[in-house]
Amino acid sequence: MSTASERAAATAGRGSPVAPEAPALSPRAATVRAFLALLERDAWVTFRRDLAAFLAQSLMQPLFFLFTFGRVLPEIGAAQGAYGKQLLPGILALTLVITALQNTSLPLVIEFSFTKEIEDRLLAPLPAALVGLEKIVFASLRATVAALLILPMAAVVLPGGVDLGSVSWLGFLALLVMGSLAGASLGMVLGTAVPPNRINVVFAVFLTPLIFTGATFYPWQALDGLRWFQVITLINPMTYVSEGMRSALTDGPTLATGWIALGIVAATVAFAALGLKGFLRRAVD
Amino acid sequence: MAIIEVDELRKRYGPSGPEAVSGVSFTVRRGEVFGLLGPNGAGKTTTIGALTTRVRPTSGRVAVDGIDVQRDPVAVKQRIAVVPQRPNLDRVLSALENLTFHAAYFGYSRGDRKRRALALLDEFGLAGREGDRVDNYSGGMAQRLMIARALMHRPHVLFLDEPTTGLDPQSRLFLWDQIERLRREGTTILLTTHDMAEADRLCDRIAIVDHGKRIALDTPAGLRDLLPGARGVELTVVHPSDPAPALAALGDVETSAQEAGRWHARLYGEVTPAQALAAVDRMGAEIVDLRRIEGTLEDVFVQLTGRDLR
Ligand SMILES: Nc1ncnc2c1ncn2[C@@H]1O[C@H](COP(=O)(O)OP(=O)(O)O)[C@@H](O)[C@H]1O
Numbered sequence: 001m002s003t004a005s006e007r008a009a010a011t012a013g014r015g016s017p018v019a020p021e022a023p024a025l026s027p028r029a030a031t032v033r034a035f036l037a038l039l040e041r042d043a044w045v046t047f048r049r050d051l052a053a054f055l056a057q058s059l060m061q062p063l064f065f066l067f068t069f070g071r072v073l074p075e076i077g078a079a080q081g082a083y084g085k086q087l088l089p090g091i092l093a094l095t096l097v098i099t100a101l102q103n104t105s106l107p108l109v110i111e112f113s114f115t116k117e118i119e120d121r122l123l124a125p126l127p128a129a130l131v132g133l134e135k136i137v138f139a140s141l142r143a144t145v146a147a148l149l150i151l152p153m154a155a156v157v158l159p160g161g162v163d164l165g166s167v168s169w170l171g172f173l174a175l176l177v178m179g180s181l182a183g184a185s186l187g188m189v190l191g192t193a194v195p196p197n198r199i200n201v202v203f204a205v206f207l208t209p210l211i212f213t214g215a216t217f218y219p220w221q222a223l224d225g226l227r228w229f230q231v232i233t234l235i236n237p238m239t240y241v242s243e244g245m246r247s248a249l250t251d252g253p254t255l256a257t258g259w260i261a262l263g264i265v266a267a268t269v270a271f272a273a274l275g276l277k278g279f280l281r282r283a284v285d
Numbered sequence: 286m287a288i289i290e291v292d293e294l295r296k297r298y299g300p301s302g303p304e305a306v307s308g309v310s311f312t313v314r315r316g317e318v319f320g321l322l323g324p325n326g327a328g329k330t331t332t333i334g335a336l337t338t339r340v341r342p343t344s345g346r347v348a349v350d351g352i353d354v355q356r357d358p359v360a361v362k363q364r365i366a367v368v369p370q371r372p373n374l375d376r377v378l379s380a381l382e383n384l385t386f387h388a389a390y391f392g393y394s395r396g397d398r399k400r401r402a403l404a405l406l407d408e409f410g411l412a413g414r415e416g417d418r419v420d421n422y423s424g425g426m427a428q429r430l431m432i433a434r435a436l437m438h439r440p441h442v443l444f445l446d447e448p449t450t451g452l453d454p455q456s457r458l459f460l461w462d463q464i465e466r467l468r469r470e471g472t473t474i475l476l477t478t479h480d481m482a483e484a485d486r487l488c489d490r491i492a493i494v495d496h497g498k499r500i501a502l503d504t505p506a507g508l509r510d511l512l513p514g515a516r517g518v519e520l521t522v523v524h525p526s527d528p529a530p531a532l533a534a535l536g537d538v539e540t541s542a543q544e545a546g547r548w549h550a551r552l553y554g555e556v557t558p559a560q561a562l563a564a565v566d567r568m569g570a571e572i573v574d575l576r577r578i579e580g581t582l583e584d585v586f587v588q589l590t591g592r593d594l595r
């Protein structure tokens with residue numbers, strides 16, 4: 001037995017001899033590195049572990065929406081041939097928002113309750129809120145990839161293909177970023193608001209209305225004759241993403257750009273604040 | 286110098302719940318192995334949570350390496366590692382990746398991560414299993430992997446929450462060796478347990494907590510002294526009469542007659558076996574058996590915390 005002071009003097013070889021000394025980083029530098037390392041971990045998992053699952057999870061539903069509404073309905077005469085042109089922006093928005101939402105909320109539920117694996121990340125040298133923010137950022141990246149993959153898929157499935165002639169690329173890019181962030185933030189709200197065993201109920205109650213009231217399958221303007229419903233759809237953040245996509249990809253009439261930007265930004269800020277608050281409540285008892 | 290300071294820590298989960306920790310204070314010196322002992326629900330995990338940024342204290346102050354945990358959690362996290370009570374390995378990653386990504390969070394370069402991870406896996410008897418998914422690991426292996434992960438970033442302070450609960454004897458001995466090695470290398474360790482033999486063997490000092498309160502704090506030997514009449518000598522002698530008068534000079538004596546002229550005597554106090562033997566010799570008795578009486582830590586624990594089930 002040695003005394004505490006003798007031991008304190010013998011700090012030379014902490015850990016294994018092959019180990020380099022721990023990087024002496026300032027808390028700020030450590031935070032940046034840790035945040036990037038969390039992204040690296042998620043990227044590794046996405047591309048090395050569950051690429052197929054990720055693609056299936058995010059692309060199956062939009063693929064069948066495109067096929068059924070954009071191809072089958074026009075061919076059997078239940079919709080006009082040009083419908084696909086209106087549908088594509090909506091499906092892009094849907095993929096973006098729903099993928100981001102699911103990729104935030106589902107892992108959160110699992111990692112907080114069943115596997116507890118988030119604990120190791122909460123002990124990484126960065127503020128706990130940034131662990132939550134990383135979840136939002138990465139889910140947004142996944143959603144952006146999924147949305148971009150919709151384009152070649154649509155080119156094959158839709159009878160008229162995809163016409164990128166009149167695309168406003170800057171607007172499209174901004175929508176990819178903001179639309180996915182809005183969806184991911186909403187996912188964080190849903191994923192932290194209820195006990196894990198209730199997430200199925202939340203999805204059943206929120207997801208379906210979100211999909212079908214988001215101006216996904218028709219331009220918002222087309223609801224002029226259904227005024228009460230048109231107003232209700234303005235509560236759904238997806239409406240602004242769909243209309244934004246429509247405005248960036250087509251030259252038909254859409255909600256005014258100012259309203260679109262306001263709707264998306266306001267939703268993102270509100271959901272992110274609420275979601276991160278919920279995340280912290282889970283992360284720190 | 287204190288590397289861990291806990292000052293009047295209180296924690297209430299939810300506004301109306303009972304207090305999980307109600308006013309606990311202690312300090313841990315640099316390089317010390319400190320044990321937090323207590324029955325289930327005593328508040329051990331909550332105390333560790335407060336020290337490791339995972340629990341927000343209701344009141345009181347906790348600091349690691351002089352840094353207030355509430356004020357600068359990132360700087361605290363840079364210095365500590367935690368092996369939790371329940372497994373929390375990253376289940377989509379392999380064993381090796383669990384270690385390398387952990388090191389990545391702490392800013393290690395790619396080469397360093399891999400080298401250190403392989404060395405630690407080897408040290409913890411997991412060489413050859415580094416590519417396995419951790420789902421396929423046994424409980425003992427998962428525990429060793431979590432400790433290896435904790436050591437990846439060379440923490441100054443290591444928190445082990447019930448590290449040996451549920452381990453087989455081999456894994457437990459292995460862990461004890463590792464803790465002693467880390468202690469020699471200067472790592473400060475705070476561990477919780479309800480295994481008295483473990484606390485006795487590993488800890489420099491022990492705090493016993495119950496119902497969120499610290500009810501004792503001492504070295505293992507000091508704690509054993511808390512038991513009234515816990516020290517002394519127990520002997521069996523052959524003697525024609527009660528040996529009590531002849532032994533009374535050495536301490537408090539209890540005797541009882543047994544068959545065949547034998548007497549059983551318990552001598553309480555600071556009595557050495559040699560003194561007892563000399564006294565037996567002087568009275569002309571024959572010694573049959575002699576044993577040192579030493580309260581176990583278990584006795585102390587039960588004495589302090591009672592026999593109620595938790
Ligand atoms: N997250 C929590 N929410 C509510 N109560 C909790 C929580 N964690 C612990 N408790 C309660 O606080 C008390 C102390 O628990 P804990 O610190 O885990 O004790 P120990 O680790 O000594 O077994 C227990 O009564 C436990 O039920």
Ligand SMILES: [Mg+2]
Nearest residue numbers: 329330370446
């Ligand atoms: Mg506990």
